[in-house]
Amino acid sequence: MAVPLQERLYRTEAIVLGRMDYREADRILTIYTPQRGKLRVIAKGVRRPLSRLRPHLEYFTRCQLMVAKGRELDTVTGAETVDAFLPLRADLDAFGHASHMAEVLNRLTEDRQENRAAYELLASSLHLLADAVDPFAVTRHYELALLTLLGYKPELYRCVSCEADLSAVSNAFSARLGGVLCSLCRGADGGSRMLSVNAQKYLRTLERHGLATAAKLRLDPGLRAELEGTTSDYLRHLTERDLASLKVWHALRDGSPPVP
Ligand SMILES: [Zn+2]
Structure with missing residues (x-):
């Protein structure tokens, strides 16, 4: 019938x-x-x-x-x-970061699983990009908030191996273990990467105080690259693949062809 x-x-x-x-x-x-x-x-x-x-x-x-x-x-x-979100379409930086946000959500979610908060997060983040808020800050905030909503919140306060409170020194980030390793436990994951004091401060500020506070922090290009590399590592581990959008954006911005 x-x-x-x-x-x-x-x-x-x-x-x-x-x-x-x-x-x-x-x-x-x-x-x-x-x-x-x-x-x-x-x-x-x-x-x-x-x-x-x-x-x-x-x-x-x-x-x-x-x-x-x-x-x-x-x-x-x-x-x-x-x-x-018309302004996004005229701004390469904003468009590249919007592509990355869409790609991350696509890769980290299964079909037909309701998550209204993830929808609202994407909508509000696109809105901020269209309003010309710093794409770096909007994107790092989006990544951290989305990871939290989907159950992958990275541990930023206690060592993911020995569980000791982390001191304000250079530690390491382990994508495999989902958080920060103290300097003594760094060897617990040979694939971990150094995480400077300032990078840890930035991630904690984003998590505790949100985007408005984090967006006021001044970040030099080295710190930006470190933070982007850290979240990219973690996303690559979770999605088991390279994410293409940010690579393409870097290549366009730097005037070289995208790395395959
Ligand atoms: Zn430890």
């Missing part, structure tokens, strides 16, 4: 995380939604110039969708923009 149309349709807000061209004029989109988590949906005819859906389904657009349940993929039947 055919299912009545109203039972096959649902309405949802969504943010477009990624997309892939499909057939002649279609696209398969990866979207993140407040109630249904990550979904893959098909937008038919969206690559045609006059498609009604097209302007609402660009990267990172926050939109309201009407979706029809399908046997394999659900189909987008209507779309309206809630926030296009």
